[in-house]
Amino acid sequence: MADVATLRKASARQSAPSRVTTGRFGQKVRRNLSAYGFLVGAVLCFTFFSWYPIVREVILSFQKAVYGGGYTWAGWVNYDRIIHDPTFWLAWRNTLEFSLLALVIGYAVPFCVAILLNELRHARGYLRVLVYLPVMLPPASALLLFALFYNPQYGLFDDILHTLHLPTSQWVFQPGTGFISIAMISVVIASTWMNMGGATLIYLAALQNIPGELYEAAELDGAGLFKRIRHITIPQTRLILIMLLMLQVVATMQMFVESFVLTNGGGGVGDNTESVVMLMYQYAFQLSGSSNYNAASALGVMLMLVLAVFSGGFLWATRERRA
Amino acid sequence: MSRQLHWRSGSRVLAAVSAVAVLGLGAAACSSSNASSSGGNVTVSINCAPTQAQNPIQHKQWVQDVATFEKANPNITIKSVYNYPCTNLPVFTAQLRAGTEPNIFYIDFTDLPQVLTAGQAADITSYVNSQTVPTLKDIVPSAMRAVTAGKTIYGLPTNTYTQGLVYNRKLFSEAGLNPNDPPTTWAQVETDAKAIAKLGNGIEGWGDYSAGNNGGWHFASYMDALGGSTLNANAVPPVADFDNSNGLAILEALHTLRFTDNAMSKTQGLAWGALQAQFGAGKLGMYIAAPDDIYNVIVPTDKGNINDIGMGPLPSLTGKPAGSLGGGNAYIFAKYDTPAQIKAGIKFIDFEDLTPGQGVTFNYARQKADGLPVGFDEPSLFDGSAGAQVQALRDKYATINTSYYKAYVDANEVSDGEPFDAQAVYKTLDPMMLAVLTEPNINIPALLKTSATNVNTLLQFSS
Numbered sequence: 001m002a003d004v005a006t007l008r009k010a011s012a013r014q015s016a017p018s019r020v021t022t023g024r025f026g027q028k029v030r031r032n033l034s035a036y037g038f039l040v041g042a043v044l045c046f047t048f049f050s051w052y053p054i055v056r057e058v059i060l061s062f063q064k065a066v067y068g069g070g071y072t073w074a075g076w077v078n079y080d081r082i083i084h085d086p087t088f089w090l091a092w093r094n095t096l097e098f099s100l101l102a103l104v105i106g107y108a109v110p111f112c113v114a115i116l117l118n119e120l121r122h123a124r125g126y127l128r129v130l131v132y133l134p135v136m137l138p139p140a141s142a143l144l145l146f147a148l149f150y151n152p153q154y155g156l157f158d159d160i161l162h163t164l165h166l167p168t169s170q171w172v173f174q175p176g177t178g179f180i181s182i183a184m185i186s187v188v189i190a191s192t193w194m195n196m197g198g199a200t201l202i203y204l205a206a207l208q209n210i211p212g213e214l215y216e217a218a219e220l221d222g223a224g225l226f227k228r229i230r231h232i233t234i235p236q237t238r239l240i241l242i243m244l245l246m247l248q249v250v251a252t253m254q255m256f257v258e259s260f261v262l263t264n265g266g267g268g269v270g271d272n273t274e275s276v277v278m279l280m281y282q283y284a285f286q287l288s289g290s291s292n293y294n295a296a297s298a299l300g301v302m303l304m305l306v307l308a309v310f311s312g313g314f315l316w317a318t319r320e321r322r323a
Numbered sequence: 324m325s326r327q328l329h330w331r332s333g334s335r336v337l338a339a340v341s342a343v344a345v346l347g348l349g350a351a352a353c354s355s356s357n358a359s360s361s362g363g364n365v366t367v368s369i370n371c372a373p374t375q376a377q378n379p380i381q382h383k384q385w386v387q388d389v390a391t392f393e394k395a396n397p398n399i400t401i402k403s404v405y406n407y408p409c410t411n412l413p414v415f416t417a418q419l420r421a422g423t424e425p426n427i428f429y430i431d432f433t434d435l436p437q438v439l440t441a442g443q444a445a446d447i448t449s450y451v452n453s454q455t456v457p458t459l460k461d462i463v464p465s466a467m468r469a470v471t472a473g474k475t476i477y478g479l480p481t482n483t484y485t486q487g488l489v490y491n492r493k494l495f496s497e498a499g500l501n502p503n504d505p506p507t508t509w510a511q512v513e514t515d516a517k518a519i520a521k522l523g524n525g526i527e528g529w530g531d532y533s534a535g536n537n538g539g540w541h542f543a544s545y546m547d548a549l550g551g552s553t554l555n556a557n558a559v560p561p562v563a564d565f566d567n568s569n570g571l572a573i574l575e576a577l578h579t580l581r582f583t584d585n586a587m588s589k590t591q592g593l594a595w596g597a598l599q600a601q602f603g604a605g606k607l608g609m610y611i612a613a614p615d616d617i618y619n620v621i622v623p624t625d626k627g628n629i630n631d632i633g634m635g636p637l638p639s640l641t642g643k644p645a646g647s648l649g650g651g652n653a654y655i656f657a658k659y660d661t662p663a664q665i666k667a668g669i670k671f672i673d674f675e676d677l678t679p680g681q682g683v684t685f686n687y688a689r690q691k692a693d694g695l696p697v698g699f700d701e702p703s704l705f706d707g708s709a710g711a712q713v714q715a716l717r718d719k720y721a722t723i724n725t726s727y728y729k730a731y732v733d734a735n736e737v738s739d740g741e742p743f744d745a746q747a748v749y750k751t752l753d754p755m756m757l758a759v760l761t762e763p764n765i766n767i768p769a770l771l772k773t774s775a776t777n778v779n780t781l782l783q784f785s786s
Contacts, residue, residue, distance in 0.1 A: 065440050065441070066440075067439065067440050067442075068439070068440075068442040069440075069441060069442020069443070069658075070442065080784075081784040084780060084783075084784065085780065085781075086773075086776065086777045086780055087777075151590055152589040152590060153525075153588060153589045153590045170589070170591075170761055173591055173592050173757070173761050174761075175758065175761055175762040175765075263534070263592055264534040264535065264592045264593070264594050265534055265535060265594070266533065266534040266535075266592050266753055266754070266757060267754070268757075269754070269757055269758055269761045269762060270754060270758055270762075271754055281413075282750065284416065285412055285413035285416045285417065286412055286413065286416075286536065286746070286750055287744075287746055287747040287750055293420060
């Protein structure tokens with residue numbers, strides 16, 4: 001029976017090849033119809049909410065508003081204006097400072113916490129919930145909580161320092177424009193507390209995928225905790241570590257809400273926590289008469305290019321090298 | 324089996340189509356749907372309606388007024404957009420760019436250039452006359468100028484202000500100071516603020532802003548009081564004019580109040596709303612504001628005691644302020660408004676904001692009955708007969724002790740108007756105020772120089 005069917009198919013293939021092709025194509029289309037349906041949704045979503053805004057942003061960055069509405073071409077005027085803004089380079093420096101500190105504090109801490117949680121035998125679930133809890137708070141609420149802790153008049157942190165007879169601080173409003181400023185460290189601490197739960201859980205999932213035999217073998221070979229981490233944990237979680245590193249740098253370079261909420265939208269003393277995205281926001285929304293979507297777009301394009309180059313370079317540098 | 328697979332496949336297709344449809348609907352929902360007119364009926368949306376949460380009394384009054392107006396004009400529906408505070412720059416700017424502002428929208432006097440640049444204002448010149456706005460000839464010229472470009476009228480003013488010193492008389496008494504003798508110079512401010520701060524219990528002598536563009540706004544007012552100006556408006560483009568002895572005197576006084584006298588809070592980076600709340604709670608001795616802070620915010624929202632409040636002139640070096648930063652608010656008509664909506668909108672603003680004895684601002688009989696303070700010298704929106712009418716109503720229904728405000732009224736400060744591209748200048752000056760109030764060892768002359776350079780750079784590129 002099967003042979004007859006095969007012969008019929010073969011004969012049909014010989015006699016009407018185009019019909020067969022169409023039939024197969026139709027079959028393929030029918031089989032994947034739902035996938036195409038979902039794809040259309042995704043493509044529309046990206047088109048309207050990602051690609052179109054990007055294209056529009058690039059166009060806006062080369063335009064200027066015309067009195068009475070609309071825009072006209074303006075060449076490099078917006079880029080010129082942005083570059084001559086006194087806070088332009090400071091904002092870039094602050095953003096890099098935040099990213100660097102977030103790497104030192106915000107990248108390492110969740111990894112260490114994940115290793116700790118993975119090693120624990122008791123209360124693991126409870127501690128996981130505890131670590132993840134801040135992620136469930138809306139960012140503005142979490143940061144307002146920290147703004148209260150940082151308050152130099154009635155804040156928790158200064159109370160503790162005062163009780164310990166240590167000098168108090170103005171935290172996010174601490175003057176100082178050195179590369180590693182107390183104000184920026186305060187912002188990073190709040191940001192790390194707020195975000196570490198997500199990264200910790202991802203690390204934890206990766207750690208739990210490492211076969212236990214590897215650790216047992218290492219232990220039999222006399223490897224201590226640090227050797228196990230160095231020779232087993234880190235190599236086994238390399239892909240996750242690399243991916244999170246890139247995502248973290250891209251996310252921290254777009255720092256906005258942390259400094260905005262903690263400094264009441266001001267950017268700190270001497271703009272020492274003003275970030276590139278904050279400057280963008282100020283150009284777009286806060287200057288009233290001078291509010292300028294075009295200059296904000298120019299800054300956005302610059303940031304996008306920097307992040308694109310970084311991401312491309314990072315992926316190239318960390319690609320799997322095959323012989 | 325195959326039927327089941329087919330059904331599953333069908334359901335997936337349906338789900339995919341639904342997903343796309345939902346996206347489409349979502350996108351459609353994003354588009355604005357502004358109030359409009361149909362047949363003989365017209366609907367007009369208007370923002371800055373007082374909210375129930377923050378302004379319960381004014382909210383009740385507004386709802387009453389809308390009902391009365393709609394009853395008298397059955398073909399007009401007022402769609403109130405409740406928001407507090409009325410000024411929210413990010414929302415305002417985004418609405419202007421997207422063209423989604425209400426039919427009639429609130430602006431500060433400084434905002435008209437931005438509205439016109441965005442092309443979002445309707446020309447209402449031909450609709451504004453003594454028939455539609457009977458008090459038109461009495462509206463003070465400076466207020467009408469704020470809604471006019473060339474000879475074209477884009478809106479109607481609703482409020483004006485000049486700033487003065489708001490002080491807590493009760494704290495003055497407790498600190499052993501004479502509550503009938505508010506300070507008039509910066510030196511007296513320091514003496515009095517220091518005495519008040521010594522009361523302890525979280526009480527501060529002096530308060531100031533340094534965020535939300537409010538720090539720069541206050542600095543500009545201080546400059547006006549000293550006889551100077553934040554910008555030299557005669558230059559093209561205008562240039563900073565505060566890197567001088569006046570600017571230095573102001574910043575030094577603030578720095579001394581904060582770090583030498585310990586008369587200011589350690590908490591800085593404050594924006595509008597924070598000082599009113601502190602003052603309403605009886606924890607702040609003095610700060611500068613317009614009288615509407617008292618009757619619109621401190622008493623109704625922050626529950627301050629009207630009997631504890633007094634006003635004096637802005638602090639100066641001589642004791643007599645040379646001027647004060649003056650400003651105000653207005654309603655602008657959106658570009659997309661139909662003629663019917665413009666006519667209806669003018670009718671409502673005339674009813675609610677521009678008729679003595681009516682509306683949230685000028686219905687003093689109702690304000691008195693509702694327990695709101697009455698008798699302040701502002702807003703000075705009218706001259707002439709309307710001005711006299713308003714003053715007569717204020718005197719008739721006054722609930723405040725006007726002697727508490729005599730020093731402020733007697734100073735008769737000249738309103739200087741706001742600087743060119745005011746919000747941008749204020750934004751640039753916020754960091755200067757913040758630095759003075761947070762850095763104990765700040766080099767004030769260097770700070771002034773840097774801030775002047777920053778303002779000049781901004782103005783060079785300003786549209």
